[in-house]
Amino acid sequence: MTGTTEFREASCVTERFEVDHPILKRMYSLGGDVEERTGIYDEWAGNYDRDTVEGLGYVGPALVAARVAALVPAATPVLDAGCGTGLVGGELARRGFTTVDGVDLSPGMLAVAREKGVYRRLARADITRPLPPSPDPGGYGAVVCAGTFTAGHVGPEGLGPLLRATRTGGYLVVTVLTQVWERMGFDRRVAELTRRGAARPVEDRADQTYHAKEHVTCRLVVLRAA
Numbered sequence: 001m002t003g004t005t006e007f008r009e010a011s012c013v014t015e016r017f018e019v020d021h022p023i024l025k026r027m028y029s030l031g032g033d034v035e036e037r038t039g040i041y042d043e044w045a046g047n048y049d050r051d052t053v054e055g056l057g058y059v060g061p062a063l064v065a066a067r068v069a070a071l072v073p074a075a076t077p078v079l080d081a082g083c084g085t086g087l088v089g090g091e092l093a094r095r096g097f098t099t100v101d102g103v104d105l106s107p108g109m110l111a112v113a114r115e116k117g118v119y120r121r122l123a124r125a126d127i128t129r130p131l132p133p134s135p136d137p138g139g140y141g142a143v144v145c146a147g148t149f150t151a152g153h154v155g156p157e158g159l160g161p162l163l164r165a166t167r168t169g170g171y172l173v174v175t176v177l178t179q180v181w182e183r184m185g186f187d188r189r190v191a192e193l194t195r196r197g198a199a200r201p202v203e204d205r206a207d208q209t210y211h212a213k214e215h216v217t218c219r220l221v222v223l224r225a226a
Contacts, residue, residue, distance in 0.1 A: 041084075042108030048085050049112075057212030058087075060146040060175045063220055065091030067203075068142050071171050071222070075099065076141035077134050081127045081162055082148035086113030092144075093118040101140075103131060128158045131165040139167035149186065150177040156189035159223075163199055166225035171202065175218040178207060190221065199223040 044051070052058040065088055068078065074096035080088045083102030092100050100118060103125035104110050110122050123132050127148065134140045143166045148154050159174070166172050176186050193199045203222040210218040 038106050041106035045085060045106065045108035045112045048109065049087065052211075053087065056214055056216075058147075058210070059212055060210050060218060061087035061091045063208055063210075063218075064088055064144050064146040064173050064175060065095055065097075067173050067220060067222065068092065068144055068171070069095040069097075071173070072142050077101070077136040077139070079103070079131065079134065079140045079143045079165055080119075081131065081143055081145040081158075081165070082154070083113055083119070083122070084109045084147065086116045086118060088144055088146050089113060089118040090116055099136070101132075101134065103127065128154060128161055131161055133165075134167075139170070140165055141167060141170045143170070143172050145172075145174040147175065149174055149180070151180050151184075155184050156186045159186075159189055159193060160198070163193065163223065163225050168225055170225050172199070172221075172223045172225060174221050175208070175210065176221060177210070178217045178219060181219050186219075186221075190223070193223070197226050200226055 075098070077099045078092060078097055078101070080092070080100055080102040083089060083104045084106070086102065089100050089102055099120055101121040102110070102113055102119045103123050104113070105124065105126065107124060110124060113119060114122055125131055127145070143162050145158070145162060149158065159172070162172050162174070181187055190201065194201055200223065202224050203220070205220040207217045208220045210216045
């Protein structure tokens with residue numbers, strides 16, 4: 001890993017809802033103990049891609065990468081926040097992006113992401129805190145986050161740091177699980193950031209396919225950093 005950052009405990013939202021699939025039950029019912037959550041993802045890292053992409057039909061990474069590719073040139077520096085095993089990085093690489101950095105809580109997930117060879121830098125970081133700056137002049141032209149704004153994970157407090165990591169005029173592209181959009185206050189946080197002049201809403205697509213095999217949906221939200 002090139003580039004490191006001090007690790008600080010992330011906040012966790014424990015909002016839950018009922019699902020039938022055993023993997024989704026586990027994902028969406030994680031508690032507030034950061035070491036327990038990180039340990040679960042460390043153990044899961046080796047099977048994560050198979051379980052989510054093949055088992056659940058997880059298409060969030062492709063959804064985000066396609067939107068980024070439509071917004072900015074492939075030469076744009078991108079930060080993948082909550083990068084996990086590198087699914088978004090892989091989708092961006094398939095679309096020609098070559099300057100992608102990633103941050104995540106789980107060392108096990110980062111190790112799998114590193115093996116894919118699609119990231120310039122990887123670091124362990126809490127996305128609700130200030131993030132490692134881009135080494136590129138002007139900073140990141142796009143910051144993406146797929147699969148993190150969901151039940152049992154990170155709440156709307158994570159949007160602010162992601163926007164601050166985005167250069168002025170750059171884009172923040174995120175997925176938010178449909179069931180928690182209003183319940184956890186993501187709608188109110190986006191409105192607040194807009195009122196404060198920190199962001200300009202570009203797009204909000206409701207009911208996007210997220211886990212195709214389980215009929216789970218998300219919102220695809222695009223904000224422009226002001």
